[in-house]
Amino acid sequence: MSEREARKYLTVNTLLACIKDRHTTSEELLADLSESSSKDEFIVDRDRAQVLDLMTLHGKPLGTLHGIPVALALNRPEGFTGNSTVEDLLNTHGALAVILNSDKIKASSGATDVSTRNILISSIGQAVLESRPSLGLGIGRGYDFCLTASELGLFSYVPSFGSVPRYGLTDNLNSLNRVGLLANFIEDIAYFGDLVSYYDSRDGLNLSYPPPNLLKTFKDEPPVSPALCICNLDDIRSDYVEDFNVLIGELDTTKEQVDLPDFSEMISKFETELKDNPDNCYVRKSLYEEIFRPGDKKSMEGQTLTGIDEMFLHLGRYFERFFLDYDALILPASQGDMNGDGYISPITKVAEICGLPMITLPVLKDKNDEPLGLLLIGKYWEDDRLMRTTNWIINQLFDFEDESK
Numbered sequence: 001m002s003e004r005e006a007r008k009y010l011t012v013n014t015l016l017a018c019i020k021d022r023h024t025t026s027e028e029l030l031a032d033l034s035e036s037s038s039k040d041e042f043i044v045d046r047d048r049a050q051v052l053d054l055m056t057l058h059g060k061p062l063g064t065l066h067g068i069p070v071a072l073a074l075n076r077p078e079g080f081t082g083n084s085t086v087e088d089l090l091n092t093h094g095a096l097a098v099i100l101n102s103d104k105i106k107a108s109s110g111a112t113d114v115s116t117r118n119i120l121i122s123s124i125g126q127a128v129l130e131s132r133p134s135l136g137l138g139i140g141r142g143y144d145f146c147l148t149a150s151e152l153g154l155f156s157y158v159p160s161f162g163s164v165p166r167y168g169l170t171d172n173l174n175s176l177n178r179v180g181l182l183a184n185f186i187e188d189i190a191y192f193g194d195l196v197s198y199y200d201s202r203d204g205l206n207l208s209y210p211p212p213n214l215l216k217t218f219k220d221e222p223p224v225s226p227a228l229c230i231c232n233l234d235d236i237r238s239d240y241v242e243d244f245n246v247l248i249g250e251l252d253t254t255k256e257q258v259d260l261p262d263f264s265e266m267i268s269k270f271e272t273e274l275k276d277n278p279d280n281c282y283v284r285k286s287l288y289e290e291i292f293r294p295g296d297k298k299s300m301e302g303q304t305l306t307g308i309d310e311m312f313l314h315l316g317r318y319f320e321r322f323f324l325d326y327d328a329l330i331l332p333a334s335q336g337d338m339n340g341d342g343y344i345s346p347i348t349k350v351a352e353i354c355g356l357p358m359i360t361l362p363v364l365k366d367k368n369d370e371p372l373g374l375l376l377i378g379k380y381w382e383d384d385r386l387m388r389t390t391n392w393i394i395n396q397l398f399d400f401e402d403e404s405k
Contacts (some may be wrong), residue, residue: 004032012068012188019056019067024065025247026052026096029368033098042071043099052096062094063324065195071127073120073138074337075102077171084168085200086137086179095193098133100124118144125152125182135192136182139169142335144182144354149360150373151335157181159190160381161355162207164287165200173203176353186361186394190214190387205285212384218391220392224328225253226389231260231347237336239367244332245365247374251396256326261318263346266311270353273308288355291316315354315382323379327389333360333373348375355381359390363397 003389007024013142026049033377052067061067069092083091090097100123124136125148138145142158149156157180164179179196183189197211230248233241250254287309305313322329329347336343351358357378364372376393378386 003336004035007032008131008184012065012191015066015068015134016066018026018232020061022056025049025056026069027082029069033133033339034109035113035131041101042127043101045097050066054075054173055090055341061355064093065090067096068092068094069096069098069133069135070192071098071100071136072170073124073136073256074102074228075120075167075170076102080168080171082168085198086164086196086201089198094294097265098127098129100138116218118148121145121148121180123342124151124339125149125154125360128182128184129154134183134188137179137192137196138182139179141176141178142163142178142358143348145182145320146348146358146360146373147180147206149362150375152182152370153186153362153371153373155186155189155362156358156373156395157193157387158358158385159193159197160212160383162205162285163381163383164364165198165203165204165206166201166323167202173205183227184358186387186390187215189359193383193387205288207285207288212382212387214384214387217384218387220311220388222327222388222392226392227254227256228389229322229326229329230255230257231329231331232257233298233331235335235345238345239358240334240336240364240372243364243366244374246294246332247397251393253392253396260347262400263315263350266315267346267349270308270311276307279288287312287316291320312353315350319351319354319356319380323382327378328386329377331375331377332364334366345379351377354380356380359386361390361394363394386387 008030010018019026029045030044030046030049033044052062055062056067072087074084088099100120101118119141121138121144124138127133127135129152145156145158158178161176166173166177166179169179170177181189181192185259193214199208200206217298228251286303291313331345331347335345335348359376360373362371363374366372376386
């Protein structure tokens with residue numbers, strides 16, 4: 001195995017140690033990307049890589065990500081100059097940003113709007129899979145990241161809406177789009193998730209509550225075995241469900257099959273409103289505070305609620321009660337095909353509308369031995385609890401695989 005190939009199997013912490021001990025350099029990590037199929041899709045800053053390597057040589061690392069490449073898919077607002085909040089955070093920690101050439105991708109694909117975001121997210125996922133950016137970060141719908149991770153065999157994490165600032169990443173800060181992460185290792189997801197959870201008042205929907213401590217909680221044993229909920233999977237491809245059921249059967253914990261309400265009508269109304277009146281389909285910060293922080297001062301008093309507002313309040317309150325009994329809702333991340341597009345089940349769409357945290361694990365295979373992800377959905381702003389449950393499941397499955405050998 002070549003050194004380049006070996007580096008693909010190193011976590012961020014191990015890579016940081018290699019950079020510190022000068023077993024590898026930032027320039028070498030950039031060279032790994034230049035040998036991948038994605039090399040022409042990225043804009044790299046070789047001068048910064050050289051500066052970071054010089055700082056390593058003199059024993060003066062810049063931050064906790066010194067020299068680590070991170071692939072970014074940015075959908076900047078028109079006319080925006082400067083850095084997004086996330087870029088500034090990564091630069092402060094010494095990361096080496098590798099920027100996806102979004103304009104080139106859009107021009108070559110001819111795609112626009114939603115389909116463009118899918119392509120951009122797929123591009124950073126492919127780069128993470130093939131080469132050495134330790135993480136891919138972009139903005140889009142949460143399930144875009146889940147599907148990309150499922151198809152490529154990666155981990156993905158979509159934080160609770162409002163926990164990661166989107167300033168400079170999107171031209172519509174009132175949208176439901178979220179920052180999402182893709183990586184080869186769940187530990188890297190936890191590591192980066194902590195770093196980008198930050199409050200920036202320039203994103204009007206960024207919430208100032210204390211962020212979850214993912215990395216610390218990730219390593220903790222749950223006080224009791226997690227309670228997992230399995231919803232009705234009748235609308236998901238049968239072979240996916242079969243593989244899912246085999247895997248779930250190996251988890252030694254409480255697993256309860258629950259018939260969730262039929263959200264189809266609400267979703268249809270929301271999607272129709274989103275198409276016809278996109279400016280009316282945003283979620284106000286006050287709605288999140290009303291639902292998820294009921295101990296705070298009520299911020300909805302005296303406000304006129306739209307139909308979308310009422311729908312969001314109903315769904316949000318439902319899931320707040322729901323996750324009092326369960327640590328995670330689990331289902332296949334890839335959910336079948338419909339009209340040539342990736343089919344998204346109603347429960348996944350509702351989780352997206354409510355901004356619930358989502359994690360995808362590459363632990364399943366379909367009948368063609370292709371990757372198939374396991375999707376975990378958790379309680380709003382309890383991403384640390386969801387991460388702990390994720391790690392518990394991984395440990396259970398690894399133990400099962402070892403015993404089977």
